[in-house]
Amino acid sequence: MTQFDMPDMAGATAVVTGASDGIGLEIAQALAGSGAAVILPVRNREKGQRAVARIRESVPDARLALRDLDLARLDTVAALVQALRDESARIDHLVLNAGVILLGDRERHVTEDGFELHFQTNFLGHYALTLGLLPLLRTSRGRVVVQTSLATRFGRVAWDDLQLQHRYSAFRAYASSKAALGLFATEFARRSDDEAWGVTLGISHPGVAPDTSIAGPLRAKRTGSGSHKVSARLGHSPAEAALPALMAMMSTPRPGEMCVPRYEISGQPKRRRIYRRISDPAAAARIWDVGDRLLVERPAE
Numbered sequence: 001m002t003q004f005d006m007p008d009m010a011g012a013t014a015v016v017t018g019a020s021d022g023i024g025l026e027i028a029q030a031l032a033g034s035g036a037a038v039i040l041p042v043r044n045r046e047k048g049q050r051a052v053a054r055i056r057e058s059v060p061d062a063r064l065a066l067r068d069l070d071l072a073r074l075d076t077v078a079a080l081v082q083a084l085r086d087e088s089a090r091i092d093h094l095v096l097n098a099g100v101i102l103l104g105d106r107e108r109h110v111t112e113d114g115f116e117l118h119f120q121t122n123f124l125g126h127y128a129l130t131l132g133l134l135p136l137l138r139t140s141r142g143r144v145v146v147q148t149s150l151a152t153r154f155g156r157v158a159w160d161d162l163q164l165q166h167r168y169s170a171f172r173a174y175a176s177s178k179a180a181l182g183l184f185a186t187e188f189a190r191r192s193d194d195e196a197w198g199v200t201l202g203i204s205h206p207g208v209a210p211d212t213s214i215a216g217p218l219r220a221k222r223t224g225s226g227s228h229k230v231s232a233r234l235g236h237s238p239a240e241a242a243l244p245a246l247m248a249m250m251s252t253p254r255p256g257e258m259c260v261p262r263y264e265i266s267g268q269p270k271r272r273r274i275y276r277r278i279s280d281p282a283a284a285a286r287i288w289d290v291g292d293r294l295l296v297e298r299p300a301e
């Protein structure tokens with residue numbers, strides 16, 4: 001299934017991170033096909049242009065704008081925020097979809113800003129982007145959609161070692177960063193409610209899309225036995241994996257719920273209770289404070 005009952009979105013503007021590839025590209029395509037103007041902040045312009053060309057194959061009159069954003073460089077986050085604020089851009093939807101997982105790479109990578117790469121790309125960069133765009137989101141009474149992962153069901157924030165300086169593994173770093181992002185979503189929803197920001201919040205996870213580049217290294221690891229070959233193919237297409245995020249964008253948000261594939265790794269989108277790991281209010285408040293502090297201080301390496 002690749003269709004979703006999308007409403008007419010003419011007049012709306014969406015910002016989708018990670019729209020140069022995979023699931024984000026499918027989200028951007030679905031939005032453009034429904035008439036929304038889509039801003040695609042990308043770290044690689046050439047790839048971004050290929051994504052734009054692909055969307056235009058099926059939506060020739062798509063209203064698309066490429067912007068520069070490397071979540072692993074906070075100066076680019078600040079520059080994008082400033083540019084959109086200077087333009088008083090309308091933002092009806094902000095989809096925090098970009099993500100990285102360096103499976104198969106045992107080396108721990110640190111960004112120029114001094115943060116562990118998964119932590120900054122998946123969580124902190126998105127945190128800074130969202131808070132920077134908050135005034136525009138408030139003006140538009142917009143919606144933020146946070147793309148988490150099945151990993152947030154089991155993973156937890158490595159509170160005592162946020163930068164994974166000690167027991168590093170790429171999967172641990174990924175799971176911790178996605179849990180941090182999910183907790184940020186929970187706290188964002190609470191604050192928006194308490195402080196009447198007028199910005200709604202949706203949480204999704206795509207299930208498993210084995211044909212995106214993020215899933216490539218995982219697939220490469222599973223080439224041995226027959227059962228591994230089968231499990232490496234489990235999941236659904238990037239277009240299908242885009243549906244939970246689209247559902248989280250389009251449907252009336254229900255507090256305490258998130259949108260996921262019916263069978264968790266694949267299937268039609270459905271609502272379910274937010275995973276316990278990302279709905280704890282104390283942990284959610286704590287991650288917000290961590291984000292606030294780290295954007296001012298640099299981590300001690």
Ligand SMILES: NC(=O)c1ccc[n+]([C@@H]2O[C@H](COP(=O)([O-])OP(=O)(O)OC[C@H]3O[C@@H](n4cnc5c(N)ncnc54)[C@H](OP(=O)(O)O)[C@@H]3O)[C@@H](O)[C@H]2O)c1
Pocket residue numbers: 017018019020021022023024041042043044047069070071072073096097098099100121147148149150205206207208209210212213214215
């Ligand atoms: N595929 C799955 O099975 C799966 C499962 C669970 C969760 N997810 C989540 O779904 C989301 C989309 O993943 P995907 O499967 O579509 O992966 P993908 O095909 O690798 O796409 C990831 C996107 O994120 C962008 N990105 C990565 N690092 C970035 C950075 N530093 N700054 C800006 N953009 C950056 C990539 O840009 P480039 O094109 O420049 O690389 C790409 O557009 C991620 O958040 C991922 O964690 C995926």
